[in-house]
Amino acid sequence: MSTLSFWQSDHRDADGFCDVAIVGGGVVGASTAYWLRRQHPALRVALFERGLLASGATGRNAGFVLQGVTSDFATDVERYGDERARRLWAVTRASRDGLLEAIPPERFDFEASGSLTLAATPEEDDRLRRSARLMYEAGLPSSYLPPGDVAQRTSSKGFYGGLLVPTGGMLDPVRLVRALAEASGAALEEQHPVLHIAPQPGGFLLETPRRRVRTAALVLAANAYAPQLVPALSAYVRPVRAQMLATEPMRPCWLPAPVYSHDGYFYLRQKATGELLLGGARHRHAEAEVGYDDAVTEALQRDLHAYLAQHFPQAEGLAVTRRWSGTMGFSPDGLPSVGPIPDLPGAYFAAGFTGHGLAYGFRVGQMLAEFASGVASPADADLFDPMRLKCAAAAHL
Ligand SMILES: Cc1cc2nc3c(=O)[nH]c(=O)nc-3n(C[C@H](O)[C@H](O)[C@H](O)COP(=O)(O)OP(=O)(O)OC[C@H]3O[C@@H](n4cnc5c(N)ncnc54)[C@H](O)[C@@H]3O)c2cc1C
Known part of the structure; x- marks a missing residue:
C-alpha cells in the first residue's frame, strides 16, 4: 500500500470520471478493455497501469500459449474431473482462437508452432x-x-x-498487450498507480497520485498485486x-x-x-x-x-x-478466480492464473467485460467462480 501526503493530495488535478476503470495493464486488463470497446463502444473506459503496459508478469513471461491449465490433460482430468477438464481446455482453445481473430497475429509475433x-x-x-x-x-x-x-x-x-x-503456440507478450490496448480505444493511464479504492454511492472513488477518479464499475486486473489494494483478496491469490x-x-x-x-x-x-x-x-x-x-x-x-x-x-x-x-x-486450487469482489458490489476481479495466464487471459477479459457491463453470469465464468474458495476466504478473514 502506498500513501499520499496532505500536500500531495492538495495539489492534484481536478477529479476524473469514467464508466469503467480497469486497474492493471497486463494481458487480462488489456483484454478487458478490448472487449468493453467491442461490446459497448460508447462506454468511457480508463486503464490504469502503475508502470508501463505489461510491466507485470505478462511482460516478463516466456510467451507460451499453452492449452489447458496444468502441465498436461491427464493432470487436469485428475485434478478437476473429466467434464471440467474438457471445458477448461475448450476455454483455452477459444481464448487462443479468439485472440488470433481479434488482432492480426503478426502484430504480436504469434507462431503457430x-x-x-x-x-x-x-x-x-x-x-x-x-x-x-x-x-x-x-x-x-x-x-x-x-x-x-x-x-x-x-x-x-x-x-x-x-x-x-x-x-499451442508462442508470442511476444509486450507487443500483444500494446496491440490489445491500442485496439481498445481506452484512455491509457500508464505510470499511473491506483493507491486506494473507496466505494461510494453509484460506484467507486479511486485515489491516484495525480487525481481522484470516479467510476461506475471497477475491474481489478492486478493479479498477484490485487491484495495490495483489496487485502481480502489474499485468500484468492x-x-x-x-x-x-x-x-x-x-x-x-x-x-x-x-x-x-x-x-x-x-x-x-x-x-x-x-x-x-x-x-x-x-x-x-x-x-x-x-x-x-x-x-x-x-x-x-x-x-x-x-x-x-x-x-x-x-x-x-x-x-x-x-x-x-x-x-x-x-491460487489455492490452480484455477484463477474471476467474478465479483466479495463485499464490493460493482467491482470485479481476476487473479490466480498460477503460471498460465496467457492461455486464457483473452477469454477472461471477455468475462470481466461482461460482468462490468451488467451480465450476471457470463458463459464459462462458473469454472472460475471465486465462491468455490469461500471457505478458505472466510478462514482468512
Ligand atoms: C517468468 C514468468 C514466465 C511465465 N511464463 C508464462 C507462459 O509462458 N505462458 C503463460 O500462459 N503464462 C506464463 N506466466 C504467467 C503469466 O505471465 C501470468 O499468468 C499473466 O501474465 C497474468 O496476467 P495479468 O494481466 O493477470 O497480470 P499481470 O501481467 O501481472 O498484470 C497486472 C498489472 O497490474 C499492475 N498493477 C498492480 N498494482 C497496480 C496498481 N495499484 N495500480 C495500477 N496498476 C497496478 C502491474 O504493474 C501489472 O502490470 C509466466 C509468468 C512469469 C513471471
Missing part, C-alpha cells in the same frame, strides 16, 4: 501417454512422441517421451516469483516449438531470431521464490544452466544477455 511437453521421468512419460489417449477420447488433437522422435525434433538429450499439442534468462542468438534454429518439461517446472523456447529463453527451477527453491521482490538468485540461475547442460548441451557456453524475474499470482 504447437507446444511440446517432454517427460523427464518414466512416471511423467506414462502421464503423457495417458494424456494422448484421454485427449483422443475428448476429441482434442495431440500426438505422443516416443523418445527417439523427441530427441530428433528438439535436438535434446535425456528425455523420455513427449506430447505435441498442435494448438498469493505472489510467487519466477526467474528466466535469455541467451545470445544461436543459428540455425533447432527448437521448433516451446518446450515444457519436468511437469512444467522448466520451460524453454527459441525465438525465430535464434535467442533461447529459459525459465523454471522454482520447485527447487520453493521457499525463496515467493513474494514481490524483483530479483534473480545465483542458486536458481545455476539450476537453469544445469538444465541446459543436461538436456541441450549444444547451448552450453552461449552468452547470457539478460536475467529477470516476475511475480505470478498463484
Whole structure:
C-alpha cells in the first residue's frame, strides 16, 4: 500500500470520471478493455497501469500459449474431473482462437508452432501417454512422441517421451498487450498507480497520485498485486516469483516449438531470431521464490544452466544477455478466480492464473467485460467462480 501526503493530495488535478476503470495493464486488463470497446463502444473506459503496459508478469513471461491449465490433460482430468477438464481446455482453445481473430497475429509475433511437453521421468512419460489417449477420447488433437522422435525434433538429450499439442503456440507478450490496448480505444493511464479504492454511492472513488477518479464499475486486473489494494483478496491469490534468462542468438534454429518439461517446472523456447529463453527451477527453491521482490538468485540461475547442460548441451557456453524475474499470482486450487469482489458490489476481479495466464487471459477479459457491463453470469465464468474458495476466504478473514 502506498500513501499520499496532505500536500500531495492538495495539489492534484481536478477529479476524473469514467464508466469503467480497469486497474492493471497486463494481458487480462488489456483484454478487458478490448472487449468493453467491442461490446459497448460508447462506454468511457480508463486503464490504469502503475508502470508501463505489461510491466507485470505478462511482460516478463516466456510467451507460451499453452492449452489447458496444468502441465498436461491427464493432470487436469485428475485434478478437476473429466467434464471440467474438457471445458477448461475448450476455454483455452477459444481464448487462443479468439485472440488470433481479434488482432492480426503478426502484430504480436504469434507462431503457430504447437507446444511440446517432454517427460523427464518414466512416471511423467506414462502421464503423457495417458494424456494422448484421454485427449483422443475428448476429441482434442495431440500426438505422443516416443523418445527417439523427441530427441530428433528438439535436438535434446535425456528425455523420455513427449506430447505435441498442435494448438499451442508462442508470442511476444509486450507487443500483444500494446496491440490489445491500442485496439481498445481506452484512455491509457500508464505510470499511473491506483493507491486506494473507496466505494461510494453509484460506484467507486479511486485515489491516484495525480487525481481522484470516479467510476461506475471497477475491474481489478492486478493479479498477484490485487491484495495490495483489496487485502481480502489474499485468500484468492498469493505472489510467487519466477526467474528466466535469455541467451545470445544461436543459428540455425533447432527448437521448433516451446518446450515444457519436468511437469512444467522448466520451460524453454527459441525465438525465430535464434535467442533461447529459459525459465523454471522454482520447485527447487520453493521457499525463496515467493513474494514481490524483483530479483534473480545465483542458486536458481545455476539450476537453469544445469538444465541446459543436461538436456541441450549444444547451448552450453552461449552468452547470457539478460536475467529477470516476475511475480505470478498463484491460487489455492490452480484455477484463477474471476467474478465479483466479495463485499464490493460493482467491482470485479481476476487473479490466480498460477503460471498460465496467457492461455486464457483473452477469454477472461471477455468475462470481466461482461460482468462490468451488467451480465450476471457470463458463459464459462462458473469454472472460475471465486465462491468455490469461500471457505478458505472466510478462514482468512
Ligand atoms: C517468468 C514468468 C514466465 C511465465 N511464463 C508464462 C507462459 O509462458 N505462458 C503463460 O500462459 N503464462 C506464463 N506466466 C504467467 C503469466 O505471465 C501470468 O499468468 C499473466 O501474465 C497474468 O496476467 P495479468 O494481466 O493477470 O497480470 P499481470 O501481467 O501481472 O498484470 C497486472 C498489472 O497490474 C499492475 N498493477 C498492480 N498494482 C497496480 C496498481 N495499484 N495500480 C495500477 N496498476 C497496478 C502491474 O504493474 C501489472 O502490470 C509466466 C509468468 C512469469 C513471471
